[in-house]
Amino acid sequence: MIRGMRLVALFAVLTVASVATAQAVNAAKAHSSSSSAPAVASSSSVLSSGPFDVNAAVEAYLAKMPPARRAASNAYFEGSYWLILWDFLSTVFVMWLLLRFRWSASMRNLAERLTRFRPLQTALYWIQFIVIVSVLTFPMTVYEGYFREHKYDLLNQTFGPWMRDQAVGLAVGVVLGTILVVPLFGLVRRLGKNWWVWGAVLSVLFFAFVSLIAPVYISPLFNKYKTLEDARIKDPILSMARANGIPATNVYEFDASQQSNRVSANVSGFANTLRISLNDNLLKRCTLPEIETTMGHEMGHYVLNHEYKGLVIMGVVIVIAFAFLNWGINLALERWGESWGIRGITDVAVLPLAVIVFSIFFLLMTPVSNSITRTMEFEADMYGLNAARQPDGEANVDMLLGEYRKLDPSPLEEFVFFDHPSGRTRITAAMRWKAEHPETASSEEMARSLFDSK
Numbered sequence: 001m002i003r004g005m006r007l008v009a010l011f012a013v014l015t016v017a018s019v020a021t022a023q024a025v026n027a028a029k030a031h032s033s034s035s036s037a038p039a040v041a042s043s044s045s046v047l048s049s050g051p052f053d054v055n056a057a058v059e060a061y062l063a064k065m066p067p068a069r070r071a072a073s074n075a076y077f078e079g080s081y082w083l084i085l086w087d088f089l090s091t092v093f094v095m096w097l098l099l100r101f102r103w104s105a106s107m108r109n110l111a112e113r114l115t116r117f118r119p120l121q122t123a124l125y126w127i128q129f130i131v132i133v134s135v136l137t138f139p140m141t142v143y144e145g146y147f148r149e150h151k152y153d154l155l156n157q158t159f160g161p162w163m164r165d166q167a168v169g170l171a172v173g174v175v176l177g178t179i180l181v182v183p184l185f186g187l188v189r190r191l192g193k194n195w196w197v198w199g200a201v202l203s204v205l206f207f208a209f210v211s212l213i214a215p216v217y218i219s220p221l222f223n224k225y226k227t228l229e230d231a232r233i234k235d236p237i238l239s240m241a242r243a244n245g246i247p248a249t250n251v252y253e254f255d256a257s258q259q260s261n262r263v264s265a266n267v268s269g270f271a272n273t274l275r276i277s278l279n280d281n282l283l284k285r286c287t288l289p290e291i292e293t294t295m296g297h298e299m300g301h302y303v304l305n306h307e308y309k310g311l312v313i314m315g316v317v318i319v320i321a322f323a324f325l326n327w328g329i330n331l332a333l334e335r336w337g338e339s340w341g342i343r344g345i346t347d348v349a350v351l352p353l354a355v356i357v358f359s360i361f362f363l364l365m366t367p368v369s370n371s372i373t374r375t376m377e378f379e380a381d382m383y384g385l386n387a388a389r390q391p392d393g394e395a396n397v398d399m400l401l402g403e404y405r406k407l408d409p410s411p412l413e414e415f416v417f418f419d420h421p422s423g424r425t426r427i428t429a430a431m432r433w434k435a436e437h438p439e440t441a442s443s444e445e446m447a448r449s450l451f452d453s454k
C-alpha cells in the first residue's frame with residue numbers, strides 16, 4: 001500500500017482518526033488492476049521486428065486503456081490534487097471554529113468537571129474532540145469517500161456498509177487517539193520546553209505499535225482475512241518466498257471486493273505479525289504472472305526492510321514536525337491564547353491549534369513524503385522484476401493500477417503528487433528490464449486485453 005509509510009498518519013489520527021485506519025495503512029502499499037475485454041495493443045510487431053524497442057513497448061501497453069477510460073482516470077486523480085487543498089482548508093476552518101468560539105475550552109471544562117484525574121481529563125477531551133470533528137467534517141468525508149468514489153465507479157459499497165466502516169473507523173480513532181494523546185500531554189506537562197523532542201520519539205513508538213497490531217487487530221475489523229488455499233497460486237508464491245529468504249508459511253487473502261474492484265496486495269505488520277496479504281480482486285482479475293510480479297514487489301518491501309527504514313525516515317520528519325509544532329503553537333498562543341480560553345501549551349484545549357500547525361507542515365511536506373514512499377515503491381518494483389521475472393505481467397498490473405492513478409503525468413506532477421511511481425515510469429522500468437532479459441517475454445501477457453471498452 002502506498003500510502004504505506006504514512007507520514008500523514010499522525011496528522012490523520014490527530015484530525016479525523018476515523019480515516020487513519022488500517023484501510024489507509026493498507027492502501028498505502030497497494031497494487032491494483034482490472035477485468036478483461038476487447039484487445040487493443042498490437043504488441044506482436046514489437047516483439048518480432050529487430051532489436052527490442054523499449055519506448056514502443058511502453059506505448060503499446062499504455063494504449064491498452066481506451067481513451068475514455070484514460071480520461072476518467074486522469075480526472076479522478078487530478079481531482080485528488082485539489083482535494084489536498086480542500087481538505088487542508090476545511091480542516092483549518094473546523095479547527096478555527098473550535099478555537100474562536102471557545103468550543104475547545106468548553107470541552108476541556110466539561111472534562112475537568114467530570115474528573116480530577118489528569119490523564120482521564122485528556123481522554124475525555126479527546127473523545128469529545130474526535131466526535132465533534134468527525135461530525136463537522138462529515139460533508140467532506142462523505143463527498144470524498146462515498147459520492148466521488150461512486151461517480152468514478154471505484155466503490156462497490158452501498159451507503160449502509162460504508163457508514164458502518166466509518167463508524168468502526170471512528171471507534172478505532174477514539175481508542176488509538178487516546179493511546180497517543182494521553183501520554184503526549186503527560187510529557188508536555190512534565191518536560192516543559194523540551195517536550196517536543198520526546199513527543200516525537202513517543203509518536204514514532206506509537207506508529208511502530210500501530211503497525212504491529214494493525215494486521216491482527218485493525219484490518220480484520222474492515223475485511224475478512226483467511227489463508228489462501230488455492231495451490232496453483234499459493235505454491236508458486238511460497239516458492240518465491242523461500243527463494244527470497246522470507247520465512248512465510250501462509251499467504252492471506254481478504255475480501256477487498258466488498259469495498260471496491262481495486263487490485264491490491266500488501267505487506268503489513270512487524271516482527272511476529274508481519275504478513276503478506278492479497279486482495280480477492282487481484283486473485284479474480286489477474287493472471288498468475290501478474291500475481292507473481294505483485295507478490296515479488298511486496299516481498300521487495302519485506303527484504304529491503306522498508307517498514308523499518310520508513311520508521312527511521314519518518315522519525316526524522318516527525319522530529320522536524322514537532323519542532324515546527326512547538327514553535328507554531330507558542331507563536332499563536334502569545335497572540336490569541338487568551339481570547340481562545342487556552343491556558344498554555346500544557347492545556348489539552350490547545351489540540352485544534354496543534355492540528356492547524358501540523359496541517360500546514362504536512363501540506364508543505366507533501367512532495368517530500370510522497371517522494372520518500374515513491375522511491376521505496378520503485379525499489380520494490382525493481383526487486384519484484386528480478387524475483388518474479390514477469391516484465392509483461394508487471395506492465396499489465398501497472399495498467400490496471402491506472403484505473404485510479406494517472407498513467408502518464410508530467411515529471412513535476414509525479415514528483416509532487418505521486419506516492420507510487422506512475423504507470424509510465426513503472427512500465428518503462430519493466431520494459432527496460434525485459435530488453436535485457438528477452439527470454440522472459442510473454443506473448444499471452446502482451447496480447448491480454450485488460451479493459452472493457454465502456
Ligand SMILES: [Zn+2]
Nearest residue numbers: 001029377380
Ligand atoms: Zn508497494
